[in-house]
Amino acid sequence: MERGYLDMELLRFTTAGSVDDGKSTLIGRLLYDSKSIFEDQLEAVETASRNRGNEEVNLALLTDGLRSEREQGITIDVAYRYFATPRRKFIIADTPGHIQYTRNMVTGASTADLAIILIDARGGVKEQTVRHSFIASMLGIGQVAVCVNKMDLVDFSQAVFDSIVSEYRVLAEKLGLRNVHFIPISAKLGDNVVEQSTNMVWYAGQTLMELLESAPIGKSFTDASLRMTVQGVIRPMSERFHDYRGYTGRVASGVLRVGDEVTVYPSERVSIIRAINLGEHQLTETQAGESVAVQLADDIDIGRGDLIASGKAPKVSNEIKLKVCWFNANPLLTGGRYIIRHATREVQGIAKSIDYRIDIETLTQEPAARLEMNDIAALTLKTSASLVFDPYKENRTTGSLIFIDPATFETVGAGIIL
Amino acid sequence: MNSENRNREKMTHLRELEAESIYVLREVAAQFECPAILFSGGKDSIVVTHLAYKAFYPARIPFPLVHIDTGHNFAETIEYRDALVERLGAQLIVGSVQESIDTGRVREETGYNASRNRLQTTTLLDTIEKHKFDAAIGGARRDEEKARAKERFFSHRDEFGQWDPRNQRPELWDIYNGHKQIGEHFRVFPISNWTEMDVWQYILSERIEMPSIYFTHRRRVFQRDGQWLAAEECMKLRPEETVEIREVRCRTIGDISCTGLTISRASSLEDIIEEIASSRVTERGGRADDKRSETSMEERKIAGYF
Incomplete structure (x- = not known):
């Protein structure tokens, strides 16, 4: 057996694209050229292409999920795709690109380490490029791969590519996007997707696949301050473990180490980590991302929703400024009441004021009295109890929250704490 | 511990x-x-x-x-x-x-x-x-x-x-x-x-015990629509279908009527992983229930x- 497989890392990336810009074709190409397509899947797509009268195998059909979508030829939700190369395993959050699906793009971007931004070489930077880039920036995605697609339709021209690159750099600067990579591709023909293009010898950089295989994984938050939100308490109440009391949770950032001093919020009681368990194993330390159970040296009152922390102190407040993306057809109104879920904690919240709405195609701010579905705005939120948090740009877990409608229990909005 | x-x-x-x-x-x-x-x-x-x-x-x-x-x-x-x-x-x-x-x-x-x-x-x-x-x-x-x-x-x-x-x-x-x-x-x-x-890599790394049916064994089987199915009592054979004994294993387990069997000699988790790595058909490709319509x-x- 290949030793390599057990040693692979996981990269999560997101794509956004509209019907015509070749996003489904690009994903189909990544899956196809990395040999992640099985014979029965390919057979099904060949049949479907033939039935539709397509001459070539339509790779886009590989990723179209539900019948309702296939009939309309659009992607209406976030679909997750999986593939692996000998070096890495990948999860794609594949989202639609139109403005009415902003919420889906935000959802897909929320867990991504990298975003692919597709630009049609014939059109250059457009409104939707701005939109997708804005979302990548707001959701704190650390790496952006700008793929200039359909290079075959502009004679593989370096001048066209260069001019799009300089145009995009201005946008990236404005949005504060770091680690932006530019790749000229043809998803349809495969140039620079997995295989180096022979049509664009002037491009000496990485193919998209090479970039995906080497991009740093954003989850390496081990250097940051310790944050673990408590999910629950394990008390076996059995003879063998009758004193056992383990606090469960996933380490969001930092290192959990036996013997270290930690502070529990909101009580701000201090204790020492006595033991860390993962199933039957005892660990001396863990890194960010692990789900464990922690035993403390002191018998202090800890429950679901508390935060175990060390290092830089988190912020504590019941009035919070955040950026919000609204998800629901029922608008958010000033004074509206919601259930706020922040990590594993729930409190009541009131939308105190809408500070401004952002037009995500022009990036301008404008006043707003209400937020409609897909709107993005800055909001001041008042909560029934203080939240313990970090700014989103420092910590995705302690810096994010969702709005739940108290009548329908739907998830109606997403909040990014400033 | x-x-x-x-x-x-x-x-x-x-x-x-x-x-x-x-x-x-x-x-x-x-x-x-x-x-x-x-x-x-x-x-x-x-x-x-x-x-x-x-x-x-x-x-x-x-x-x-x-x-x-x-x-x-x-x-x-x-x-x-x-x-x-x-x-x-x-x-x-x-x-x-x-x-x-x-x-x-x-x-x-x-x-x-x-x-x-x-x-x-x-x-x-x-x-x-x-x-x-x-x-x-x-x-x-x-x-x-x-x-x-x-x-x-x-x-x-x-x-x-x-x-x-x-x-x-x-x-x-x-x-x-x-x-x-x-x-x-x-x-x-x-x-x-x-x-x-x-899933298989995890089963291997955690040494999870698995039902024997996932590993190769001799079984009475018959072929239908290009798939091997188990010739158990609940299966009704067409007149032209004949029962044979083959070395098979399950790639995914549902009930007998819709579990396609793979001709396989994989007798360990390592063998199974190797087999899957070289397989060109998805696991549900063996399930009759998915084939009924697109x-x-x-x-x-x-x-x-x-």
């Missing part, structure tokens, strides 16, 4: 997937009153059960295992199930499709391709109703089938058990919203992000299937 220092190791994808799944299982325990694990005896539900064991150790798994028994199960599956329940000290609840047939809740399909797979949905919904389960934890994975690619970890079902693909709650970051109205319930899929390869999984899901 053995001690280890894991900090210098990197966070491999298997460890990340494990951590994500354990997180989801603990959210289920915290957010629902009466959750249950749907246990089919297949590898995916075995992995989910193992993850639940790790998530709550040293306490017992805080959910019963629910098995929807079509009555057409491989004997090996039932033996394995009973031994596992015994070892974990878990509670087992069996929902019987035979009982649903006997009480007239469903009507048995007839003909050569008759399967009880579709009938399971009614038995499942009845079992959920009877025990008032508000969350049913399943081993489905998004990579299995097109209709599952958009499934949520916390999948909302209305009071008829139906899945509305257009009315699913967005899931952002690792925040899961399990709030529900009276009568509604959730399906929860902790290993949504795993692939078939991940969108058959979507239709079954909307009706309330796992």
Whole structure:
């Protein structure tokens, strides 16, 4: 057996694209050229292409999920795709690109380490490029791969590519996007997707696949301050473990180490980590991302929703400024009441004021009295109890929250704490 | 207990997937009153059960295992199930499709391709109703089938058990919203992000004991529509079909009528992994229930299937 497989890392990336810009074709190409397509899947797509009268195998059909979508030829939700190369395993959050699906793009971007931004070489930077880039920036995605697609339709021209690159750099600067990579591709023909293009010898950089295989994984938050939100308490109440009391949770950032001093919020009681368990194993330390159970040296009152922390102190407040993306057809109104879920904690919240709405195609701010579905705005939120948090740009877990409608229990909005 | 220092190791994808799944299982325990694990005896539900064991150790798994028994199960599956329940000290609840047939809740399909797979949905919904389960934890994975690619970890079902693909709650970051109205319930899929390869690699790295039927064995089989099926009593053979003895194994386990067998000599987990790595057909490619139409999984899901 290949030793390599057990040693692979996981990269999560997101794509956004509209019907015509070749996003489904690009994903189909990544899956196809990395040999992640099985014979029965390919057979099904060949049949479907033939039935539709397509001459070539339509790779886009590989990723179209539900019948309702296939009939309309659009992607209406976030679909997750999986593939692996000998070096890495990948999860794609594949989202639609139109403005009415902003919420889906935000959802897909929320867990991504990298975003692919597709630009049609014939059109250059457009409104939707701005939109997708804005979302990548707001959701704190650390790496952006700008793929200039359909290079075959502009004679593989370096001048066209260069001019799009300089145009995009201005946008990236404005949005504060770091680690932006530019790749000229043809998803349809495969140039620079997995295989180096022979049509664009002037491009000496990485193919998209090479970039995906080497991009740093954003989850390496081990250097940051310790944050673990408590999910629950394990008390076996059995003879063998009758004193056992383990606090469960996933380490969001930092290192959990036996013997270290930690502070529990909101009580701000201090204790020492006595033991860390993962199933039957005892660990001396863990890194960010692990789900464990922690035993403390002191018998202090800890429950679901508390935060175990060390290092830089988190912020504590019941009035919070955040950026919000609204998800629901029922608008958010000033004074509206919601259930706020922040990590594993729930409190009541009131939308105190809408500070401004952002037009995500022009990036301008404008006043707003209400937020409609897909709107993005800055909001001041008042909560029934203080939240313990970090700014989103420092910590995705302690810096994010969702709005739940108290009548329908739907998830109606997403909040990014400033 | 053995001690280890894991900090210098990197966070491999298997460890990340494990951590994500354990997180989801603990959210289920915290957010629902009466959750249950749907246990089919297949590898995916075995992995989910193992993850639940790790998530709550040293306490017992805080959910019963629910098995929807079509009555057409491989004997090996039932033996394995009973031994596992015994070892974990878990509670087992069996929902019987035979009982649903006997009480007239469903009507048995007839003909050569008759399967009880579709009938399971009614038995499942009845079992959920009877025990008032508000969350049913399943081993489905998004990579299995097109209709599952958009499934949520916390999948909302209305009071008829139906899945509305257009009315699913967005899931952002690792925040899961399990709030529900009276009568509604959730399906929860902790290993949504795993692939078939991940599942086997994890089974190997955790040394999880598996039902013998996953490994090569000699069995009475027959061929139908290019697939090998088990020649068990519940299968009705067409006149032109003949029984042979072959060395086979299961790649995925459903009930007998829809479990395609693979001609294989894989006798260890390492062999299985090697076989999958070189395989060019998806695991569900062997399942008769998916072949009925291009969108058959979507239709079954909307009706309330796992």
